[in-house]
Structures are given as structure tokens and as C-alpha cells.
Amino acid sequence: MSRQSQRRPAPADARLALALLTLGLFGVMALCCGFYSVVSKLVTGREETPPTPVPASALVVAYSPEKEPVFRALVDRFNQQGFKTSDGQKMWVEAVELDPQSMVESALSGNASFQAITPDSSIWLGQLDLAWSEQWGSDRTAVGETVRYAISPVVIAMWEDLAREMGWPGRPLSWQDLLDRAQSDAAFRWSHPSTSSASGLLATLAEFYAGAGKTRGLTIEDVQAQKTLDYVAALEKTVRYYGEGNEPAIIERALQEGRDFLDAFVVQEQMVVYFNMRRSTDRERLVALYPVEGALWEDHPLALLESAKPTPLQRQVFARFRDYLLAPEAQQLILQHGYRPADLSIPLDAPGSPLTPENGVTPSEPKTALQVPNASVIQVVRDVWWYTKRHTNVYLVADTSGSMAGDKLDQAQAALRVFLDQIKGDEERVGLIQFSSAVNLLIPLDTMARNRTALEIAVDGLQAGGDTALLDAVYEAYRRLQELGDPERINAVVVMTDGQENASSLSLRSLTRRLNADSPVRVLVFCIAYGRDADMDTLQAIAEATGGQVYRGDPETIRDLYKILSTYF
Amino acid sequence: MNRTRIIFFAIVGLAILIVAGGLVWSQLANRPEPIVPKASGQVLEVTLATALPVTDWVQEAAHQFNAETHTLEGQPIHVSIIPMDGLTAKGRYERDEMDPLPTAWIPDSRYLVELVNAAYKERLGRDVFLTDGEYRARPLAISLLAWGIYESRAAVLERRFGKISWHTIHDAAMAPTGWAELGGQPEWGYFKLAISNPRKNVSGLQAMVAAAGEYFGKTSLSVEDVTDPDFQRWLAEIMSSMSDLSGGTYTVDDLALFGYTTGDAGQLLESDLLVNMQGIQSRWADPLRIVYPEYVTWFDFPFTVWMGPETTAAEKNAALEFEKYLLSREVQEKALAYGLRPANPNVSVSGEGSLFDQWASQGVLSVIPRTTAMRFPDRDVLQALLRWFDLNVAGR
Numbered sequence: 011m012s013r014q015s016q017r018r019p020a021p022a023d024a025r026l027a028l029a030l031l032t033l034g035l036f037g038v039m040a041l042c043c044g045f046y047s048v049v050s051k052l053v054t055g056r057e058e059t060p061p062t063p064v065p066a067s068a069l070v071v072a073y074s075p076e077k078e079p080v081f082r083a084l085v086d087r088f089n090q091q092g093f094k095t096s097d098g099q100k101m102w103v104e105a106v107e108l109d110p111q112s113m114v115e116s117a118l119s120g121n122a123s124f125q126a127i128t129p130d131s132s133i134w135l136g137q138l139d140l141a142w143s144e145q146w147g148s149d150r151t152a153v154g155e156t157v158r159y160a161i162s163p164v165v166i167a168m169w170e171d172l173a174r175e176m177g178w179p180g181r182p183l184s185w186q187d188l189l190d191r192a193q194s195d196a197a198f199r200w201s202h203p204s205t206s207s208a209s210g211l212l213a214t215l216a217e218f219y220a221g222a223g224k225t226r227g228l229t230i231e232d233v234q235a236q237k238t239l240d241y242v243a244a245l246e247k248t249v250r251y252y253g254e255g256n257e258p259a260i261i262e263r264a265l266q267e268g269r270d271f272l273d274a275f276v277v278q279e280q281m282v283v284y285f286n287m288r289r290s291t292d293r294e295r296l297v298a299l300y301p302v303e304g305a306l307w308e309d310h311p312l313a314l315l316e317s318a319k320p321t322p323l324q325r326q327v328f329a330r331f332r333d334y335l336l337a338p339e340a341q342q343l344i345l346q347h348g349y350r351p352a353d354l355s356i357p358l359d360a361p362g363s364p365l366t367p368e369n370g371v372t373p374s375e376p377k378t379a380l381q382v383p384n385a386s387v388i389q390v391v392r393d394v395w396w397y398t399k400r401h402t403n404v405y406l407v408a409d410t411s412g413s414m415a416g417d418k419l420d421q422a423q424a425a426l427r428v429f430l431d432q433i434k435g436d437e438e439r440v441g442l443i444q445f446s447s448a449v450n451l452l453i454p455l456d457t458m459a460r461n462r463t464a465l466e467i468a469v470d471g472l473q474a475g476g477d478t479a480l481l482d483a484v485y486e487a488y489r490r491l492q493e494l495g496d497p498e499r500i501n502a503v504v505v506m507t508d509g510q511e512n513a514s515s516l517s518l519r520s521l522t523r524r525l526n527a528d529s530p531v532r533v534l535v536f537c538i539a540y541g542r543d544a545d546m547d548t549l550q551a552i553a554e555a556t557g558g559q560v561y562r563g564d565p566e567t568i569r570d571l572y573k574i575l576s577t578y579f
Numbered sequence: 580m581n582r583t584r585i586i587f588f589a590i591v592g593l594a595i596l597i598v599a600g601g602l603v604w605s606q607l608a609n610r611p612e613p614i615v616p617k618a619s620g621q622v623l624e625v626t627l628a629t630a631l632p633v634t635d636w637v638q639e640a641a642h643q644f645n646a647e648t649h650t651l652e653g654q655p656i657h658v659s660i661i662p663m664d665g666l667t668a669k670g671r672y673e674r675d676e677m678d679p680l681p682t683a684w685i686p687d688s689r690y691l692v693e694l695v696n697a698a699y700k701e702r703l704g705r706d707v708f709l710t711d712g713e714y715r716a717r718p719l720a721i722s723l724l725a726w727g728i729y730e731s732r733a734a735v736l737e738r739r740f741g742k743i744s745w746h747t748i749h750d751a752a753m754a755p756t757g758w759a760e761l762g763g764q765p766e767w768g769y770f771k772l773a774i775s776n777p778r779k780n781v782s783g784l785q786a787m788v789a790a791a792g793e794y795f796g797k798t799s800l801s802v803e804d805v806t807d808p809d810f811q812r813w814l815a816e817i818m819s820s821m822s823d824l825s826g827g828t829y830t831v832d833d834l835a836l837f838g839y840t841t842g843d844a845g846q847l848l849e850s851d852l853l854v855n856m857q858g859i860q861s862r863w864a865d866p867l868r869i870v871y872p873e874y875v876t877w878f879d880f881p882f883t884v885w886m887g888p889e890t891t892a893a894e895k896n897a898a899l900e901f902e903k904y905l906l907s908r909e910v911q912e913k914a915l916a917y918g919l920r921p922a923n924p925n926v927s928v929s930g931e932g933s934l935f936d937q938w939a940s941q942g943v944l945s946v947i948p949r950t951t952a953m954r955f956p957d958r959d960v961l962q963a964l965l966r967w968f969d970l971n972v973a974g975r
Contacts, residue, residue, distance in 0.1 A: 132823075151779075155662065161836060182766065225757075226769055227819050304768050307837055322679065354835055354858025374864070378768030379840040384824040384973050 067095050067323035068102040069331065070124040072113050076207070076257040076278065077310065080160070080347040081105060081128065087343070088334050093327075101327045110134040111206040117152055117317055118142065125320040126328055128312045130278070131208035132156070133388060135313055140385035142317060152317035155328070159312060159335035160349035162278040163305045163376050164212045165298035167285070169269055170370070173297050182302040185216045188274060192248035201251040201260070202276035204399075205392045209257065212306035212380075213276040214395050215388070217242050219380060225303050226381035230390050243398040247498055252399070257281050268293050278308045279371055283348030286369040297370040305376035310349070396435065402500045403439045403455055405487035406465075408472055409507035409540075411446045415474035418540040421563055422506045425538065426469045429504075433458055439499070441490070442468050445483035446476030447513050455494065477513035480505070481521045484535060484552055488525060491533045501533045506563065508540035511548060518548055525555040534558040623651055623897040625658045628681040630781075631830075632850050633720055633880050634662040636917040637685065640910045641901070649900055656897040665691045665781040672707075673698045680889050683898040684708070687781040689716050689881045690955035697958065708883040714895065716881035719905050720850075720919035723877050723947065724782060724789055726870040727773075727834065727852040728844035730941075733868040735763040736844075743870045745793040748772060748844065749813060752820035758843075771822040773834045773845025777968050780830065785876045785953075786846045787964050790814060792874040792953045800956045805963045811971070818972045831855050838863040846872065849943075853918030853934040856941065869942040876953045879922070 073081045085105045093101035108116070110129035116122040118141050129135070135153045142152035166188055168176075176183055176191065191198050203210030219225055221241035222232040232238055250272060257277050261284055264271050282298040289295070312335060314320060314328050334340055341351040348364050350373075358365045358373035365373045383391075406429070408422060433440065441455035442465055452468045453461060487503040494501075511518070525535065535556040537549035540563040549560045629637050641658040649656045663671075665687035671677040672684075672695045686692060689710075696706040709715055726743050728736070733743065739762055740747040748770075754760050757769030775783030791800050794810055804810065822841040823833075831851035834842045835858045852869060860866045882902040884895050904910060911921040915933040928935045928945045935945050 151667075158832070158836065163840075302766060305840065307841070309836075352836060354855070354862045357861060376840050377766040378771075379822055379837065381769075381771075381821070382823040387824075 065099045065102050067099045067321070067327060068104050069126055069320070069324045069327040070104045070106060071126045071128060071312070071331075072106050072108040072116075072122075072124040073128045074110050074113075074130040074207070075107050076130060076209075076281075077128075077160075078107060078258065080344060080349065083343060083347075084335060084340055087340070088331055091334070093330050093334075095323045095326050097323070099323065101330055103327065103331050109206055110208065114138045114141065117315055118145065120317070122315065122318050124315070125318045125324050126312060126314050126331075128310060129208070130308045130310060131212075132158075132309050132311045133208060133211065133382065135311060136385040137388065140389070152315060154314035154316040155332075156311045156313040157332050157336065157352075158309050159340070159352050160310045160344045161352065162280045162308050162310070162349050163298075163300060164209050164276060164308060165279045165282060165300055165305065165371075166274055167264075167277050167282050167296045167370075168274040168299055170295045170297050172273055173299060178297065178299060183299045184302040185220055186303070188299075188301075189217070189220060189245055192245065198248070198274075199250040199272045200274040200276075201249055201272055203257065203260075204252045205395050207257070208308050209276055209278055210252070211388070211392065212308075214242075215306070215383070215391060216301065216303070216380060217245055218391055219303070221245075228381070228383045228387055230387055233387060233390050233394055239394065239398055242395075246395075246399045249400060251275075258284075261285050264296070265289060265293070279350075280348035282371055283364050283369045287348075287364060295370055298372070298375075300372065300375040300377070302377075304378045304380035306380055306382065397437075400498075400500050401435065401437050401439070402502060403491055403494060403496055404501075405441045405443055405455060405491065405503045407443045407445065407483050407487050407503055407505040407507075408469075409446070409478060409480065409483075409505075409509065410444050410472050410474050410476070411478040411509060412475050413478070413509045413543075414507075414540070418508050418563075419472060419474050422538075422540060423469055423472060425506065425563065427466070430458075430462065430465055430469070436462075440465060441487075443483055443487050444468075444472060445479050445486075446474075447479060448476075449479055449483045449486045451486070451490075455490065478507070478509050478511055479513040479515075480507055480509075480511040480548070481514035481516045481518060481552075483514075485516055485521055485524065488533050488535070492529055492531055495531055497531050501531050502558070503533060503535045504538065505535065505549075505552070506538045506540065507549070508544050510543070510545050518551060522551055522555040525552070532556075536561070538563045621654055623654045623656045623893055625656060625683065625894060625898045625901055626661060626679065626681040627658065627683050627685060627898075627901070628661045628663045628668050628677070629685045630665050630668075630687040630880055631662055632687065632722060632782075632848050632878070633685060633917070633919065634660060636720070636914050636919060637905065638662075639913065640905055643910075644901060644904050649904070651893060651897050651900055654893065654897075656900055658901050664779060666779065666784065669695055680885065680887075682890050682894050683882060683884045683902070685719060685880055685882055687878050687880060688785075688955065689718070689879055689883075691781070692716050692881060692883050694958055707885060707887050709886055714884045714886065714899070716883035717902065717906070718879035718881050718922040719902075720880050720911075720914045720922050721877060722848050722850040722880075722919055723875050724786060724846050724872065725849040725852060726844060726872060727831065727847055727867045728870060729839045729863070730866045730868050732758075732763065732767070732839065732843040733870070735761055738762060743844070744873060745790045745817070745846075748820075749817050751843075752817050767839070767843070770820050771839075771841060771843050772817065772820040773842025773847065774821065775830055775847065776973075777965060778973065782848045782851075782878075784961065784964065785878075787814070787968070788956055788961075789846060789872060789874055789876050789953055790817065791964075793872070798874060798951060799954045800960050802957075802959050802963050805956075805960055805967070811967060814967075815971055818968075821972070824972060834867075835859045835862065839865065848878065850918035850920075853938060853943065856934070856938050866941055869938070869944075871942075871944060871947060874951050874953050875947060880919075 082105060085103050088103055095101055106124060113127045113129055114134055114137055117138055139151045139153050176187060192200050202213035205211045205214050218233055218238060219228055221238035222228060260275060261281050264285060265288060279298050282296050285296050312332060336352060341353040341356055344351045345356060345363060350358060365371050406426060436457060436459035438458050439455050440458060440461055442453040444450050444452050453464050484503060484505055491501045533556055535552055535558040537553050537560045539546060539549055539560060553560045638660045641660050644658055661681060668684060668686060669691050692708045696708055699707045728743060736743060736747055736751060740750060751761055751770040752772060754770060758767035759765040774786045777783035777787055791805055791810065792798055794813060795804055831847045834845060835855040852867065856867055884898050906923055908923065908926055911923040911926040912930060914921050915928060915930055918934045920928055935943050
């Protein structure tokens with residue numbers, strides 16, 4: 011039989027088999043596609059497309075911490091809009107949190123990783139431009155196009171009963187009333203943030219105005235006059251707590267602790283709304299007091315940084331983001347978060363607006379504002395404040411147990427050196443305790459004028475070895491501060507440790523009971539944890555017993571340690 | 580290979596092609612759409628650095644212009660707007676920092692064009708913006724400085740001083756205890772002046788010039804005038820009532836946003852005031868009154884084309900096409916809704932959507948009765964004023 015003879019038309023069943031085979035092939039392909047789709051969903055956790063990579067045209071915007079919820083929400087919604095640049099790239103805004111002071115410093119360094127900023131107040135833009143012009147020439151400015159999308163007056167938040175006791179709402183209250191109360195009533199506890207936030211800076215300005223007996227025309231001479239300094243220093247002695255400029259954290263504590271936390275504190279109006287919308291029914295209401303001498307505004311500018319040399323595409327994203335922030339949808343969102351929207355067509359008292367007396371605020375207030383001085387005066391106020399604020403007694407407690415050997419001890423020493431270097435005032439008192447198997451007082455507490463060199467030498471000489479008597483060391487520092495009995499200063503212990511307690515005579519329960527006990531001097535304990543094996547539960551228990559905090563000892567903490575702690579004191 | 584196998588492989592190949600094609604299509608579908616010009620030919624891109632008071636109006640016109648697909652010799656024209664204060668633009672032109680270089684510029688006043696030309700003439704020996712001929716600067720819209728003052732405050736000042744002027748404002752600013760001694764309410768605090776930062780905004784600088792004009796009772800100022808110690812003391816007393824000296828650009832937007840808490844009255848651009856009248860009334864429940872000063876400072880927002888070799892002749896001519904469009908009756912009428920007075924003399928300030936009609940009851944005048952116009956001073960006079968401001972007000 012020839013091969014030719016074997017070629018014959020395929021029978022019907024062969025065609026059927028071929029068709030089935032082809033269909034089967036399609037079926038397999040479809041299954042593969044389906045399998046790929048299911049697996050990709052499981053891996054990415056998304057319903058449709060894989061995550062969009064951040065395009066090169068992305069605009070990075072640094073925002074101040076107090077507006078985290080509203081700004082994140084605005085950025086997320088903007089990024090979901092799918093706006094395109096002129097060359098077809100997706101418009102994208104990347105938000106990074108940064109305190110205003112760091113925004114200014116980073117912009118001045120010339121290597122900022124952001125092209126736009128939205129601090130809490132335009133005051134920072136003036137500070138940046140002033141410093142920039144000093145650096146590069148008087149005609150040059152770092153700040154470019156600026157727009158405001160939300161505003162909020164700085165107010166005194168006070169418990170309603172207390173406000174009524176002081177005459178509110180029948181009598182408008184003043185900065186002076188608050189300051190008089192703080193000076194005359196030893197039990198009165200109030201706070202304002204440090205000058206690294208606009209609320210703190212503006213509250214400090216109000217103090218200097220009061221000290222100079224003015225409501226406008228504050229000069230550098232006024233600020234530096236001994237009478238003003240004495241007045242401000244006396245007032246600052248009545249401040250219980252400065253905070254990190256982190257207004258949400260202050261509100262959270264007010265929500266948790268109520269009246270036990272503070273009697274009054276300076277925040278932006280929006281925070282009072284936030285508190286009252288979230289407080290439990292048994293928690294007293296906070297009311298916003300608009301000082302009669304004049305309030306000050308936080309105006310939340312969004313500014314393009316010309317100094318960061320934004321690309322044309324980033325400029326396009328900025329313009330679109332700017333327009334988005336001013337669009338009705340975004341403006342309504344801003345109002346719902348308790349800010350006053352920049353769009354004047356949105357009534358503050360419209361149905362659904364949270365700016366209501368029930369939420370402790372009065373939309374028709376304030377009636378007038380304090381004059382914001384020029385950038386040079388503001389700079390002097392900030393500098394001088396560091397010398398007039400409450401001074402400190404700080405015991406540094408360093409873990410030199412064997413497990414700290416190597417990088418961890420190096421990092422702790424670096425943090426201590428930076429900490430000491432950043433203490434500007436010679437009147438601050440600092441001491442050093444070292445612990446491993448035992449506790450040693452290396453440098454007794456004394457002013458930096460006398461202790462600075464000894465502390466630096468002692469820090470350089472720290473060596474690792476032995477066990478970890480953490481609890482005994484904390485108590486030793488605490489005991490010494492109690493013995494000193496200096497309530498006019500802020501008393502604090504800063505503990506740097508990596509490990510597990512294993513050599514103390516005290517138990518954790520015993521220590522926290524002693525820290526919690528009523529004592530004449532309030533001592534805050536801050537713990538800096540190095541390494542992954544640090545016993546965070548123990549550190550948290552120690553810090554919480556005193557109202558302090560626990561921080562991870564990463565490189566950022568090393569750089570900012572003094573800043574974080576000193577503003578928290 | 581037998582026919583069955585050929586058919587088999589053909590079907591498999593086809594299936595692979597279909598699947599591959601589908602994948603390619605899906606990838607392409609996810610990519611952004613390229614921007615394709617509606618008309619044939621290369622797009623003539625016109626960029627316009629535009630003064631802030633006219634930006635919204637020009638932007639709206641540009642959107643309309645782009646949507647209508649205007650062409651020049653077959654090439655479509657596309658217009659982009661770069662909002663920029665006139666003083667900022669002037670500084671960037673003079674320092675060669677205008678990047679990208681716009682095809683044309685709409686500053687607040689032709690005076691700024693002359694200043695930039697003067698700077699380039701010193702360096703290059705020629706103008707970079709022509710002031711005559713086909714490419715000459717032509718005004719697009721007109722506005723002027725006017726007093727905007729909250730009604731409640733205006734009533735008190737008029738009762739006390741009779742009229743609103745720089746002298747009145749000076750006396751109000753000097754009242755040590757503020758509104759209480761002027762006859763107003765104590766909770767209003769001290770008198771607060773609202774003018775733009777002269778370093779950042781042309782109208783702020785021109786407001787200082789206008790104050791000097793009223794002080795000396797003349798329209799043309801010299802360096803000797805603005806360095807006169809008595810005048811400087813008088814001006815410092817006025818400026819001490821500014822509510823924000825921290826370096827921000829105070830604008831009518833701020834007057835509206837922060838209301839009388841930061842500004843009781845200010846000499847600001849009429850168009851900006853008109854645009855914000857409604858918002859001010861809504862937010863602050865105290866309407867703004869418009870009062871025209873004795874010495875009038877005009878702004879003409881000229882359209883001026885960059886003449887340097889950086890732009891092509893076609894781009895320059897494309898810019899002129901947009902200029903013609905802005906001067907058309909239809910677009911000029913739209914300027915009324917932005918509080919701008921049309922430059923086209925055939926277009927009335929009254930009409931549909933005119934803010935001049937809407938706010939006539941608040942003192943807005945269609946025709947300015949006074950004819951005493953301030954002249955723009957020399958560069959040296961402006962520099963002297965700015966230096967004084969830096970040292971005595973801004974603290975720089």
C-alpha cells in the first residue's frame with residue numbers, strides 16, 4: 011500500500027474529534043486565563059488592575075501633621091479622579107507628613123524631596139522666604155503660587171463648666187483672663203503647643219503681646235525687653251504640657267482622660283469640633299473661646315516651592331490639585347472635618363455643618379485678630395521662647411548591658427551627643443545614670459553650664475557589659491528627682507535601652523506603683539527602645555505610669571530626640 | 580502534511596493570534612490616550628504669563644478658544660495660561676528666570692512692560708516687548724484701585740471724618756485704643772488696614788504710590804518725595820495698622836476669607852473687590868462698601884508679545900490671534916462678570932451678568948467721575964518705596 015493511497019478524506023468522526031480538540035484547546039486557554047486572573051487577584055488583593063506605579067510626574071506635597079485625616083482623604087480622592095497631564099500621564103499626588111519647621115529647614119537645604127507644602131499657617135511661608143532671600147539675594151523667593159483651601163482660628167479650648175465659671179458666654183474671655191487664671195490658681199492646668207506649630211507660635215505671640223502691653227506693633231525691642239521676658243517666663247511656668255505640636259494627640263488624651271488631663275489648651279477650632287463629635291455622652295463638652303484681644307488664624311496654604319524646581323508636569327499636577335481642593339466636593343469634605351472652607355459660597359451654618367454651638371464653636375467669631383508681626387520679629391519670638399519656657403531637670407539613663415554592644419550602643423551614644431548638643435540654654439539641668447548589672451550615677455544633675463563637658467566625656471566613655479537592671483535604674487533617677495523637689499521645672503527621665511530586664515531588685519508592678527503614687531514632683535519617663543528584642547510592654551508600662559512616651563531608637567529619633575522630648579515636656 | 584493537520588495548525592495558530600491580539604489590545608486600552616490635535620498640522624502652542632486679576636477671565640476665554648480650534652495658516656493654535664503676579668513676572672524676566680519663556684505676557688499695567696524693556700535695553704540695547712506697531716501692547720481690560728470697607732466700619736468713619744481717604748485711614752490707624760475711641764464697637768479691636776504686600780503684588784505697591792499722591796497732593800512723584808522723613812513717618816503710621824506683616828500676599832481673597840477680623844478697609848483692585856462682594860456678604864453678614872479715591876490708579880492689563888528669537892514668527896502671530904479673540908465683543912462682555920471694565924470702547928459696563936450693575940447699591944460706579952489719575956513713577960521711586968517697606972515694615 012502506497013503512502014498516497016493512505017491519504018483519504020477524513021471521516022466525519024475524525025472531523026468531530028478535530029473540532030472537539032480545538033474547542034478543548036480554547037477551553038484550556040480560557041482556564042489558564044481564568045487561573046491567572048484569580049491568582050493575580052489573590053496576590054495583589056485588588057479587584058482589577060495591578061497597583062499603579064507612582065508616575066515620574068507625581069507631585070510630592072508635605073503636609074503638617076494636624077490635618078492628616080482631611081488631607082489624606084483629599085489626596086486619595088484626587089488620585090482616584092484619573093486626571094491626566096498634557097502628555098497623557100496619570101496625575102498623582104504623594105502626601106508626606108512633616109512638621110512645618112522641618113518643611114522650612116528641608117526647603118532651605120535645597121534637597122527637599124517635595125515640590126509643594128501645606129503647613130498649618132502662612133507664617134512658615136514668610137519664614138521660608140525670609141531665610142531664602144538671606145541665602146540667595148533679596149529679590150528671590152522660595153515660595154511660588156499659593157492658595158488657601160481651609161482656615162481655622164486658633165482658640166482656647168476649655169471645659170464648658172469652667173468657661174461658664176469664668177463668665178462665658180455672657181462676657182467675652184481674653185488671653186489675659188487665661189493668663190491671670192494660670193498665675194492665680196495653682197491647680198489650673200493649661201497648655202499650648204511648642205512654637206514648632208502655628209497654634210503654639212500664635213499662642214506664644216499672644217503672650218508676648220500681653221507682656222508688652224500691646225495688640226499690634228510688636229517689635230524686636232518689645233520682645234527682648236526684660237519686662238516682657240519676665241512676664242512670659244512667669245507665664246510659661248504655669249504651662250503643664252507643651253506637646254509635640256501634635257494637636258490630634260492632645261485631643262485623644264482629652265477624650266480619654268477628660269478634665270483630669272488639662273483645664274484648657276490652645277488648639278485650632280477644628281479640633282474642638284473633632285472632640286465634641288467624638289466625645290462620649292458622659293464626657294463634658296469643650297467650648298472654643300475666641301480671645302477678645304484678637305484671635306489668630308491658621309490658614310492652611312498650599313504653596314508650590316519654586317526652590318524645589320518643579321518640572322512642568324509637576325506644575326500641571328499642582329494646578330489641577332489646587333483646583334480640586336477648591337472644587338465644591340473637596341470644600342464640602344473640608345467643612346465636614348470641621349474646618350471653615352475657603353469657598354465663601356458655602357455657609358458655615360448650613361444644615362449638616364458641624365460648625366455649631368453644640369460642637370462648641372461660634373461661626374460668627376472671632377471679631378478681630380491680633381496683628382501677625384513681620385518674619386524677623388517672629389523669629390526672635392521663637393528663639394526667645396526657648397529661654398522663657400519652663401526649664402527642665404532631666405536624668406539621662408543609659409543601658410550599657412552586654413546586649414548593647416556594637417551598633418546599639420553607638421546609636422545610643424550618638425543620640426545622647428545630639429541631645430546634649432541641642433540643649434541651647436545653660437540653665438537646663440541634666441544628669442547621667444548608667445546601668446548594667448548595677449546602677450551607677452555617672453554625672454549628678456546640674457546645669458549645663460557646669461555639666462556639659464563632663465556629660466560629653468561620660469557619654470564617650472560608655473562601655474557595654476553585664477546584665478540589665480532597667481527597673482532599678484529608672485527608679486534611681488525618679489527617686490533623685492523627687493528628692494530634688496523642684497516642681498517649678500519640668501522633671502523627666504529619658505531611658506535608652508535595648509533589652510529585657512533581668513537584674514533589678516524591684517518588680518515592674520512595684521516600680522509602676524511608686525511612679526503612680528502621689529508625689530510632690532511630677533516626673534515624666536520617656537523610653538527609647540533599641541533593637542527588635544526590646545521589651546516594649548515593660549517600657550510602655552513605665553512610660554504610661556508617668557504620662558511619658560515610648561519611641562523606637564531609629565536614626566530619625568536620634569536626630570529629633572531632643573526636639574520630640576523637649577516639646578513634650 | 581495532510582490537510583487535517585494543516586487545518587489543525589491553522590486553527591491553533593488563529594487561536595494564539597486571537598489571544599495574543601486580545602492581550603495586546605488590553606494593554607493598549609489601559610494606556611493613556613495620546614492627545615491628538617483636532618486639526619491637521621503641528622500645533623502652535625501659545626503660553627501666556629497672565630496677571631492674577633485677569634487670570635480667571637483669560638483662562639475661561641482660552642478654554643473656549645481651544646475648544647473652537649482656531650488655526651493660523653492651517654496650524655491649530657493651543658493657548659495655555661500661566662498665572663503670575665506682574666511683579667513676580669517682571670523679576671523673572673529681568674533675571675532671565677522665566678522658564679519656560681511665555682509667548683506673551685499680560686501684566687497688570689503697561690508700566691511693568693516699560694520697566695522690563697528698560698532693563699533689557701541696558702543689557703541688550705533693544706526692547707523685548709514692542710510698544711508700537713503690529714505687536715504693540717494693547718489693553719485688554721481696565722480696573723482701578725478702590726476702597727473696600729465694611730459697611731459697619733464705613734458708617735463709623737464717615738460719621739467721624741466725613742469721607743474715606745488716606746488721611747482718614749491714617750487718623751483711624753493712629754487711634755491708640757482702636758475702634759472704641761473712633762465710635763465703633765470695642766470688640767472690633769484696632770483699625771486694620773488691608774493692602775497687598777507691595778513686594779509680592781503690584782496693587783500693594785501702587786497703593787503706596789496712591790497714598791503718597793494724596794499726601795503730597797500731586798500725581799507725579801519723585802525720589803525726594805518718597806524719601807521725605809515726614810512722609811515716611813506718616814506712611815509708617817498707616818502701615819502699622821496692617822494686620823499681617825509676616826510676608827504673605829494679602830489680597831481681596833483674604834479680606835473675604837478672614838473678613839473684618841484681619842481687615843476693616845483696604846485700597847484694593849476694584850475687580851477683585853467686586854468678585855468677592857457676594858462671598859463677603861454670605862460669610863460675614865456685613866456687606867462691603869466701595870469708595871473711589873481722589874487720586875485714581877488705573878490698571879490696563881496689556882497683551883504684549885515677546886519679541887526675542889526664542890519664539891517663532893508663527894507663534895507670535897498665533898498669540899495675536901488670541902489677543903484679537905480677547906478683544907472681541909463676546910469675550911469683552913464676559914469680562915463684566917469678573918468685575919473688569921472692557922477695554923473695547925463699544926462694550927458697555929452694564930449688561931447681563933455685570934457686577935457693576937449688581938453692586939451699584941454698594942457704591943460701585945459705572946463711570947468714574949474723577950479725572951485725577953496717578954502717574955506711574957520712575958523705577959527709582961518704586962525702588963525707594965520698596966526699600967523703605969523692607970526696612971520699616973517687613974523687617975528685612
